Amino acid sequence: MPVNAGYEYFEAEKKYLNAQGLDEKIKCLEEMIKVAPKHKSSENLLAELKTRLKKFREKQEKGKKVGKGKKGIRKEGFQVALVGKVNSGKSALLGALTNARSFVSDVDFTTFQPEIGAMQYEGVKAQIVDLPSIGHKEFDYGVINNADLILMVVEKIDDIAEVEIVLERAVGKRIPVINKIDLLDENGKRKLEQQVRAKRIKDYVLISALLGEGILELKKKIFESMNVIRVFTKEPGKQSNNDPIVLPTGSNVEDVAESIYKGFSRQVKESRVTGPSGKFSNQKVGLKHILKDRDVVEFHTR
Numbered sequence: 001m002p003v004n005a006g007y008e009y010f011e012a013e014k015k016y017l018n019a020q021g022l023d024e025k026i027k028c029l030e031e032m033i034k035v036a037p038k039h040k041s042s043e044n045l046l047a048e049l050k051t052r053l054k055k056f057r058e059k060q061e062k063g064k065k066v067g068k069g070k071k072g073i074r075k076e077g078f079q080v081a082l083v084g085k086v087n088s089g090k091s092a093l094l095g096a097l098t099n100a101r102s103f104v105s106d107v108d109f110t111t112f113q114p115e116i117g118a119m120q121y122e123g124v125k126a127q128i129v130d131l132p133s134i135g136h137k138e139f140d141y142g143v144i145n146n147a148d149l150i151l152m153v154v155e156k157i158d159d160i161a162e163v164e165i166v167l168e169r170a171v172g173k174r175i176p177v178i179n180k181i182d183l184l185d186e187n188g189k190r191k192l193e194q195q196v197r198a199k200r201i202k203d204y205v206l207i208s209a210l211l212g213e214g215i216l217e218l219k220k221k222i223f224e225s226m227n228v229i230r231v232f233t234k235e236p237g238k239q240s241n242n243d244p245i246v247l248p249t250g251s252n253v254e255d256v257a258e259s260i261y262k263g264f265s266r267q268v269k270e271s272r273v274t275g276p277s278g279k280f281s282n283q284k285v286g287l288k289h290i291l292k293d294r295d296v297v298e299f300h301t302r
């Protein structure tokens with residue numbers, strides 16, 4: 001933490017750390033710069049913040065230029081694309097995973113442009129993109145090819161193969177999502193399970209977008225495929241921060257310190273971990289200690 005930084009600065013920094021997406025990050029950074037201490041000892045900090053802001057703004061500009069077409073979808077963080085045949089329930093699923101609404105109807109090809117929503121799962125956000133169905137004239141490979149994860153939304157097992165055809169150039173991971181299970185009786189469910197086994201389909205999720213069945217399990221699967229850990233920071237003698245810092249799996253204590261701000265790890269005199277990666281609570285660890293999801297890290301500075 002910068003010397004003599006006021007309460008306002010800490011608050012702004014906290015917001016920044018939890019900001020997701022470029023626009024939000026930029027807004028928070030501007031605020032941090034505004035309230036940062038303006039004396040000699042914080043010159044470096046200010047300079048660093050300003051460079052970071054400049055980089056983010058450049059990135060934002062680039063993103064705007066790429067997002068052409070009828071409705072440009074800017075990739076924000078981890079992106080999940082909903083891909084499927086007509087009426088498979090993609091728009092209903094967007095509604096079940098997020099607060100966003102996309103028209104749901106039994107009319108074919110209801111969705112004619114991508115609709116986005118933000119999924120929240122225990123402190124982590126993912127961008128969900130509902131797309132026009134396979135076969136629609138606005139069907140667009142842009143999002144599909146670049147998404148981090150693809151949910152193949154189908155009503156029956158045989159449809160998975162049809163969805164795979166359009167995923168030829170997609171780089172993201174895939175999860176088959178079998179929707180409308182509320183329409184199946186016991187017999188139907190048994191048959192479905194037999195088919196899944198016969199075709200050796202792994203890591204699939206059965207859901208009812210309409211009733212909300214299986215949605216929590218699906219959210220968990222989405223989170224797991226993000227390969228991130230949530231780390232809570234804590235100041236000595238205080239409660240841990242409620243909002244986690246989200247980092248790639250395999251990150252260490254130094255990464256957490258550096259994500260608070262660049263150079264902070266050099267000011268750390270001692271760090272202590274409580275949680276899944278610690279042998280016991282409040283364990284003293286080095287900067288290279290690898291963290292696990294839900295760890296709490298306490299920094300003592302020089």
Ligand SMILES: Nc1nc2c(ncn2[C@@H]2O[C@H](COP(=O)(O)OP(=O)(O)OP(=O)(O)O)[C@@H](O)[C@H]2O)c(=O)[nH]1
Pocket residue numbers: 084085086087088089090091092093103104105106107108109110111112132133179180181182183207208209210211
């Ligand atoms: N019974 C049942 N019906 C569902 C479920 N999910 C969606 N539906 C129905 O299926 C129809 C199509 O749903 P949408 O969400 O619009 O499907 P879509 O894949 O977005 O379809 P298009 O955008 O038209 O390609 C609607 O009538 C929904 O009410 C479900 O879990 N159970």
Ligand SMILES: [Mg+2]
Pocket residue numbers: 090091092102103104110111130131
């Ligand atoms: Mg739709």
